[in-house]
Amino acid sequence: MKQFLAFVRKEIYHIMRDVRTIMILLGIPVIQIILFGFAISTEVRNAEIAIYDPSNDAATRRIAEQIETSSYFNIVKYISSPKEIDQLFKKGEVSIVLVFADRFREKMLHTGKGEIQIIADASDPNNATSLTNYLRGIIGVYQQELMKEQKVPYQITSEVKLLYNPQMKGAYNFVPGVLGMILMLICAMMTSIAVVREKEMGTMEVLLVSPMKPLLIIIAKAVPYFLLSCINLTTVLLLSVFVLDVPVAGSLFWLITVSLVFIFVSLSLGLLVSTITESQMIAMLISGMVFMLPVVLLSGMMFPVENMPDFLQWISLAIPARWYIAAVKDIMIKGLGFEGIVKELVILSGMIVFLLAVSLKKFKSRLE
Amino acid sequence: MKKVIEAENLVKKFGDFTAVDNITFQVNEGEIFGFLGANGAGKTTAMRMLCGLSKPTSGEGRVAGYDIGKEAEKVKANIGYMSQKFSLYNDLKVWENIRLFGGIYGMGSDEIKEKTDELLKRLNFENEKNTMVKSLPLGWKQKLAFSVSIFHNPKIVFLDEPTGGVDPATRRQFWELIYEATDRGITVFVTTHYMDEAEYCDRVSIMVDGRIDALESPMKLRETYDAKNMDEVFYQLARTAKRNGG
Structure with a gap:
């Protein structure tokens, strides 16, 4: 345990000393929420x-x-x-x-x-x-x-009622999307880069020769990013409630639970990337192209999944953010509780088990 | 004499390729053992097996009294390791690096503190305690990395081309540190490409195509191969290699 803590402390130093990166990581959610909330608005004004x-x-x-x-x-x-x-x-x-x-x-x-x-x-x-x-x-x-x-006697007036988002506020749609994007960015991308960086620097070799268990090394690397994600989750929720007036209509407890589950999915994705790549560049490309792009395009954040061609809809099933964003919308906007997100929770948990199993297997075979 | 490394018929195969081909040798306690070989001769693979990083395909090995196949964890706790690639963290201060590695090897914080001051004093690094490692000159970094690798008082320290890219004067100083370590009873297992460094070793083994083709003290090797220096010995042996370096 002492080993583990010594290692976590080192990871935190790595992050804190890289001022630019930490500013970006903490700043991105704020900027995105404000951008999506105000500037990139689908509402019509003037x-x-x-x-x-x-x-x-x-x-x-x-x-x-x-x-x-x-x-x-x-x-x-x-x-x-x-x-x-x-x-x-x-x-x-x-x-x-x-x-x-x-x-x-x-x-x-x-x-x-x-x-x-x-x-x-x-x-x-x-x-x-x-x-x-x-x-x-x-x-x-x-x-x-x-x-x-x-006073024409018979009139047919059709009335359109807009459910859940009567003012058609764009922010209602973007807050869950931004959450999914940020958490994916920090957990998957940053964790995989951090692990691969040690491989590139040659320090991984030294760590593997030490009595520290390899699995512990990886977990210790994930801890600070987990904490960062929690900070970001809090920032985004506070901003959306107090600045964008998007209330959390449903249960806060389940909102946080499903977010934690999603964080774990992203961390396992990052772990998987770090076991199959050797350079930071490739880790970044994989996280950027293979993870981030689908989150933006296929998760329902920008374009409704229902309008996509069948085969894209099939692909979107495999994207964790799709399920997470759906669950967040259900809780934050529709005000549903646990019963509304059972399916999403089960699918996301299944993804964790699958991803961890694959990456652990890869990780072990590398050590042989 | 006590043996701290015993390798018996060690073999490592990757598919059809035999990287390490049935090597047998011993290293005595307190000696400086030079592990030479051209690129691709199988040095690194052999060393990885001895460090408990990779399991031998067949054969047996004991390092610091523990079986490298079955007791890799105990092997790891009793050895130190420093590689040619830089093995300290550039964005940590000097003392933070020391504390980290002390912590990883399970040392208590009081012990770490005490030994850190002692170490910095010995290296004349007292003024650099709070310096970021990245702003140290390369030679200093290498010295520090070596000192950190034996900070937990291991029985054996493995050095993988520790002086790559360092100027001759600094290399001399580095070897003085190695001698100091052997005075404290630490066995040194070192790979190098510099043949003048091979002369500093008590005994030297030369690997060719996965086998150990020669194992003697540098003086005896020179006699056997009728060579003026280790350079010629190495050249005569490496010439017989059929594998390409890589």
């Missing part, structure tokens, strides 16, 4: 809109007024000719244009049909979709207003 309104009557003015007062849009221009539309888009001055038919109100009152065209810049398809949806929402509200006035 999108530039231009309006072409040849009729300029009570109805179109009322709609424009409502657009202006909403926080989603900012009317930058009333254009006088449809020819200008193309130019505006090309210059990038607007991202959406609303076109009213001429004699809009008159036609609407007589034929019951108001004609409107929405033109959006779909070079960013997600953004275009949400903009058009917001715009239609605003027009829908006006339509209801009209119907009330006219």
Whole structure:
């Protein structure tokens, strides 16, 4: 035990003395949470809109007024000719244009049909979709207003209710993703690099000749990164609750439990990498390309897993972060407890057993 | 005389390749044993077996009285090891390195403290106690690494090309440290590529293609091979090798 502690102390020195790395490791979660929470937001705010309104009557003015007062849009221009539309888009001055038919109100009152065209810049398809949806929402509200006035007896109003995230907050989606990414980065990547560094330096040889058990060496290396991950977990949760207003709706206990399980999965992944690689460079490439990229792309952090082609969905099954992120969403956002994350817990634990078994086997055969 | 290393018909095969081919030799307590051989002759593999890092395919070996196959842990506790590759941590201070290795070998903190001061005094390193190892010159590092490898008073210390890349003057000083260690009763098992260093050894073995082709004191070897110096002896033997170095 004394040996073990002497070794853990050394590992902590290694990390603490490398000021740049420790700043990065502690800073990344803060920066990512703030970036994802505020800057990279899928919410629409003050999108530039231009309006072409040849009729300029009570109805179109009322709609424009409502657009202006909403926080989603900012009317930058009333254009006088449809020819200008193309130019505006090309210059990038607007991202959406609303076109009213001429004699809009008159036609609407007589034929019951108001004609409107929405033109959006779909070079960013997600953004275009949400903009058009917001715009239609605003027009829908006006339509209801009209119907009330006219007391039309039968109306069908469809109501969309947004569950769990009624304000469609982007942060709700990103917090679990960032958690998965950070924990994977620190545990898998940093641990594997730390072990491989000793191989590269030649100090591993000296350690193996010492009476210290090889397995203990590896575990001692993982301890400080485990502690770092716990600090990061705390930072991310505090930031998301107090800065991004994303509450932990479910049980904090199970949230931490599933996070610890995920940390262990990542540590075993790091251990596996360190047993099969000889250079820090390769360890970094494997962790970066084979672990981090799938976490970002396939775990459901950025793109919903359900929308992927079948074979990518199959691959995503093997990605630990996918299960972790799903579990965190269930707990933090849907407010589920243990019963909601049993499946994820079981799968992640299975992954730990599998990864540890493989890497221990590899590790032992190397020593022969 | 007491034998601290006994190897009997040691063989190590990797698949079809026989890296160490049936070697038998003994090392006496307190002697400096030079373990020579061209690159690829099987020195490192043989040494790894003696250190308990790799199990022999067949044959037997005892180091410090323990079986290298069955009692590797006890072997490890009784030997010291220093390799050509640098074996201290650059981002730890001098005394932290010493404390770490003392701790790994299970020494108590009071003992470590006492012996650290003693060691630094002997090396004239007192002013460098709090220096980061990375800012020491290479020669100092090697001396320190050697001192750390025998810090826990092992019975035997294995040195794997300990003076690689060090200037001749520092090498001289390094060998003085080795002599000091043997005065304290520590047996030294050293591999080297410098033939002048081979002359410093009490006995020398020369490996060719996994076998030990010669084992004698440097003086006797020179007589047997009718050579002016160890360089010529080595050359005559290494010439017969069929394996390529690597």
